[in-house]
Amino acid sequence: MEILRETFRSLFDNKLRTFLSMLGIIIGVAAVMTIIAIGDGAREEINRTVSSLGSNIIMVTSSIFSRFASDPLEFKDAINITTMVPGVANATGLLASSYVVEIHGKNTTATVLGVLPGFFEIMNLDVVYGRPINEEDSEELRSSAVIGYNIADKLFGRQEVIGERFNIIQTGSSGSRKITFEVVGVLKKTGSRLLFNIDDLVILPHTVADHRLFHASGRTGQILVSAIDEKSADLARMGIDFYLYRKFEDSKKYTILSQDAILDAVNQITGIFNVILVGIASISLVVGGIGIMNIMLVTVKERTREIGIKMAIGASRRRILLEFLLESVVLTVIAGIIGMILGVFLSGIIVHFGKAFGLSAVFTVKSILLSFGVSAAIGLFFGIYPANQASKLSPVEALRYE
Amino acid sequence: MPGTVLELREVWKIYDMGEVKVEALKGVTFNIEEGEFIIIIGPSGSGKSTLLQILGCLDLPTKGEVIIEGIEVSKMKGPQLAKIRNQKIGFVFQGFNLLPKYTALENVELPMLYAGVPAKKRRERAKELLEMVGLGDRLNHKPTQLSGGQQQRVAIARALANDPAIILADEPTGNLDTKSGEEIFRIFEELNENGVTLGVVTHDLRWLEKGSKIIKLLDGRIEDIEVVRHVGNT
Ligand SMILES: Nc1ncnc2c1ncn2[C@@H]1O[C@H](COP(=O)(O)OP(=O)(O)OP(=O)(O)O)[C@@H](O)[C@H]1O
């Protein structure tokens, strides 16, 4: 391990240069660390949200939803599935879109949903003031709305707002219209669940939402189903498949997703996303590696005479090669460690400011080992050429070098 | 019985500079026996340094054979050559060639490090050698903190570190004043009296009386070999 002492000695001799040449790797590793940590955090968060629903949730999406589709999913189907399919507890269609809501000059953006009354049970929502949407609201086309915590807070500054009115602003080609709704219920502060942030919801009877906002004539892009319990989920799933196949006579026109399938899909998407981001961040690692190679080539040039002396007193080519290779590997590994520490700080800062968006960071042994391995590999890869140059010098010529 | 340390047979060194070829050595043949003190002289450009580099396995001849302790050098592989330089040869240069970042002690230790000598033994031997050349009180000085003569003495200690078969020196007093030069003479003389084989290239005629054999080079050829005194069975 004497050779390591020599490595540190020559790195310490040139502290500033050593540090500057490490910067590229430090930044690269920090970036990769941060991205992986945030990515893993996001995935974990999403998985938790999806799982929080329980494994009895089944989602049906139509592959061909459009207002003019010849045979779309309909709210009727949700009602039929609820009554006809064994194992199903509840089902609802889902009209969803973002709208600006306002009252007395205060406004905010809400996710407006048109649903069947069963939605509240499926999503396991807590109504803290007032009541959920019910059948009469739907049948009598009442302008009733249940709103999330944030909506109540931003429009009224308080939660007990039953009976208050507010407007949904619909902008179309002929200008914007205000449509007035009455608050019949307020939801407990909940956070995200499945695909929505519950606190930002405005929930309307589907008939009203369809008639006044969505103009979908009873169609829906997706149907959300809850099975009676986990054990009936498979039975329900098969029943839904049977029902939909009879309706469409083509299994390509709809997709049935269970919680597992949703998790798989989400993980796949976040995984791809992660790989792309890490790929981009890796570019800085490559640039850093080239920087290391450059500095090592300069070092070899500068130390030509030293190499000559060492060879003259009996250092083998292998020993010279090892000395320089070790120097670049130690350089990049130290840079990697600094980068990791920086990455932890960086993700801490990002999480601090990104809490509102549900960002969190997760550090795994895997990502730490990966950073180690990658920085050592960069040192090896970009150090081998300069080290080889050094070891190939002829002793006589190296000694003559000024 | 003393044996042959080094043999040169018809050694040629031709530097190929593209258009011109410089024939630095043109068929040099001689032996170095154990215990000899060889002085190599000759005008500038006659091939003295080239010859010494080939003797010291720093360079290989273009033609001819170099035999060290019975083994032909050109047949050796890289690591073997490094080992020969490390264990059989001690080189002393005109410009000292110490490592500037290392202390005197560390400079002397380095050949032993390459030879795989354990740290403690290394340190002890390096200390001993530095004391022997009169630098017992300069162990932790760096080369820049030493005079030229002192640096050259460190270099001699380093050359002796692995107890080599021969010490080769290329104008070891060339960069020194007369007084420092004389100290180097004295050390070499002492070494030879203790049986160390020496090969010294010099311009300084005061060396002539110290040597046991004087090789005169002229234009890449041996012009004359003068045996001053016989060593062992030669
Ligand atoms: N690397 C080299 N490339 C080309 N020619 C060289 C090289 N080294 C030496 N020579 C030539 O070989 C010849 C002998 O050089 P060498 O250095 O051996 O002479 P020298 O006797 O040591 O001279 P000096 O007393 O000046 O040191 C000279 O003509 C020199 O120019």
Ligand SMILES: [Mg+2]
């Ligand atoms: Mg010379």
